[in-house]
Every structure is written in structure tokens, then in C-alpha cells.
Amino acid sequence: MIWLVALEAAAIGVLTLVVVALAHSYAGLAARVEETASPRHPAHVDAPHAMIPPHRGDEPTTGVRDLLGATPAGERVLLSLAPTSRDTLLAFLTTSCASCRGLWDELTLAHPSVIPPEVRLVIVSKGEDRESPSQVAALADGIGDVDVVMSSEAWADFDVPGSPYFVLVGRERGDVLGQGTARTWDQVMGLIGVAAGDERVAARTRKSRRDRRQELDVDRVLLEAGVRPGDASLYPVTDDGAARA
């Protein structure tokens, strides 16, 4: 009988240890999930942006050489993308996406130091059919002489999969030198740098049209599924629980 009680006590002890271990494990997992889901988590802010390879060399251009739309104040605009004296960075932003808000704010605080003078920045929101001019105007207020154009046509012309999205257009032929997503202007500058570097090594690193299309498709599917630039699920997690930047 004594042996039976002792055995039962031992079993209870082992089970208690198992429960405690499971609880500890669950708590760790919960803390990690909470950590990575928090928008204030620094690993998100500095997470690398998604990149889509640019069109290069003798590959076809978009054929888009101008941008037609209206300013939030109602001015009609037709901007030339090529031929012109500077490359143009088209920043496709909306008034509603959370990632866009940081970009609007950062531009208000830091322009014109954010964008190098050899690049013309044009912010493109959707047209009046999709955006409120007064809301766009409120965000555009205070960013100085940066062009803000409302144009759903431009979103369609450049096949923009979601926001925020950036397209660097070459000044000579209107080639798309680079395009992709980013959550900070530093990342956008990185995109421009990559595009410039890619131009230099284009002859050696040409990527097939099939690969490029596949990457565009992946990007579109992720955006449709609600996975936006900087989403924690895009990045591997290290043993100490931090997302790799």
C-alpha cells in the first residue's frame, strides 16, 4: 500500500513538472508573439523592405512617359517623366495605410534632406474616385514644393500592387530603374542606391522576365493577403526571439 502511494506521489510530481514546463513554454511563446506583433517593436521599423528587380537594358519599358492627374487643390497636371533632366521617384501613398502615415510625417519633418536633388520626388495618391482631396491635402500640407498628384491612372499605368510603393523612372526613356516597397525614406534611398548599382552591373546580372514576373506575382499575393512591408511573418526569428533585420 505504501508503495502504491509512493508511486502515485511520484507520478503526480512528474505530471506537475510537465505542467509547469508546458506553462513556461506557453508563456515564452505568448511573450514572443506579443513582442513581434507590437508596432513599436524596433525590429519592425528597421526591417528590410521587399525588393522587386528593376527592368533593365534592352527589356521593354512601361511606355509611360508622363503622369496625368490633379493636385489636392484641384490643379490639373501633366508631369513629364521622360525625357527630362532628372530621374523621377514616384511614391505611391494613400491616406489610410498605416505604413504610409510614417512616410508622410517623416517627409514633413525632414524634406528636402530626405531626397537627393538629382531625383525629383512625386507623391502619387489615388484619384478623387478613391481618395478625398481634403484628406490628401491635409497630409501634403507642410512638405514644401514636393509634387502631390492624385491619379488612379498612374496606379494602373505602373501596375502598383499596394501601398506604400515606389517606382524610380529613368529620365531618358522612362525606363523603370527600380521599384519596391519600403517603410522609411532611408529604405527608399537604399532602393535608389540598389537601382543605380543594378544599372552598372546590368549586363552581368540580367534576370529573366519569368523570374521578375514571378516575384511581382508573389508581391501581389502577399499584399492581397494583408502581408505588408515589414510584416513580422516575412522575417526569420533568431534563438533569442528577435527578428533579424
Add this chain to the structure above:
Amino acid sequence: MRTFDTAGIVVPVPPGWEARGVVPPAPAARLPDGSVAYPYVHLANVALPPGRAPYGGGVVEHLGPEGVLLALLEFAPGSARTALFTSHDAPRRLRPTEFSGAQLQRTLRGQLGLQRFFQLGGRALCCYVVMGGPPALRHALGDVNRVLTGLRVHEVVTSR
């Protein structure tokens, strides 16, 4: 060339040129598309920044010797009955000898200008052109004349 329409003032835009059209929010008359008079349109072979003055302030200072600005400005409908607007067509073919520094709204060294008043579609308009310098006159006057040749102005529908 792409066509640009601001409040019924329709112009072709040469490749590499920009166009911007302003319709001030003070309706004296209403156009078929619902926009209001009196508008003005700017075309240039340089980037047109936001916040320009009707006669090109904010642009002409940065034209450079090869730059050109073409402004089409509308006046009050009653102006069409005045002597200044007796010409019943736009200037379609400008010649280099018609330009001079004396016609500039704002005199800037090296720049040449031209100003013509006319009526079209019952609307009183002014064509104002600024050439950044002699190179613009040599290389860009053809584009200016192509814009003016293609200019169409829709009649105003008076609001009731």
C-alpha cells in the same frame, strides 16, 4: 502628343513638356464640365513646380537658356468685346523676330518674351511666352507653334 484639357482650354503637349492648369475658385461662368472661369494653363519644357504665379513667377527664374514657358490666361468674358481682344483666332505661328525683352512681365537678363491677346470660342485669352534665351528660340519655337496650332477653346456655358 498627349492632349491636356483645363476648363475647355485644350492643348497638345509635346514630349518632355509639362502642363498644369489652374481654375480659381471664383465662378463667373460655368463650363460644360462644371469647372469655373477664369483659368490659366502653363506649359513648359522644364519641370513646372506647384505654387506658380499666373505669368510664370516661380518658373521663369529657373528656365535656363533653353527653357520655355507658354502661358494661356483667360480674362473676364466681357473683355472679349474690348479692342484688346479683337483678334478672332489664337496666334498659331510665332516668328523669332516677334520676341523681345520689352514684352516680358518680369525682365530677366537674357530672356525674351511675347504677349498676344485674342478671343476664341467667345472667351478672352492671352498667350504669353517666355524664352529663357536665344537657344530656346532656336530649338523650342517649333514646339511652341505646335502647341498653338493644336490649341482649341470650348465655348463657355453661362450659369443661370
